[in-house]
Amino acid sequence: MPLSNITGKSSRKRPELSDFTRGVICGLSQHAKWTNTDISKELDIPRTTIGSIVQKYVKQGQTSVKPRSGRPKVLNERDEHHSGILVQRESFEPLRTQQQNLASITGNCNEESA
Missing domain, CATH: 1.10.10 (Arc Repressor Mutant, subunit A)
Known part of the structure; x- marks a missing residue:
């Protein structure tokens, strides 16, 4: 319980x-x-x-939170939002094509990770 x-x-x-x-x-x-x-x-x-x-x-004497360890994000909020829109528009495209489209727009997406 x-x-x-x-x-x-x-x-x-x-x-x-x-x-x-x-x-x-x-x-x-x-x-x-x-x-x-x-x-x-x-x-x-x-x-x-x-x-x-x-x-x-x-x-x-500290009011802010100490930074945490971990890998920094590759995409910012705007890029994440944009990638979501791209995936919705081109939902039947292969993942490789979607990654290339995002990389050509943002310049941030690693095309070799797929």
Whole structure:
């Protein structure tokens, strides 16, 4: 039985908070002297998340998230959107042809990976 059925809380993954939101949380905590519970209720963010953001700010002076390791994306958002449109328009074309069309437009797609 999932934990959410027992506690009544969902364990959905939330999107990462922006640097602006993190700054607002730190500002409310440090300068406006709000409690973590008050900030949590106002912004609809879990209290534990608020606590960890404030604690990191107090100890390290850091409000932004450290960059994660991993391979950088080859295509930007615009290229990904454009490739989706190309695939929809030419859905019966072979993959090799679709890759060549995308590479000729964006210059980013690796044609040899297929």
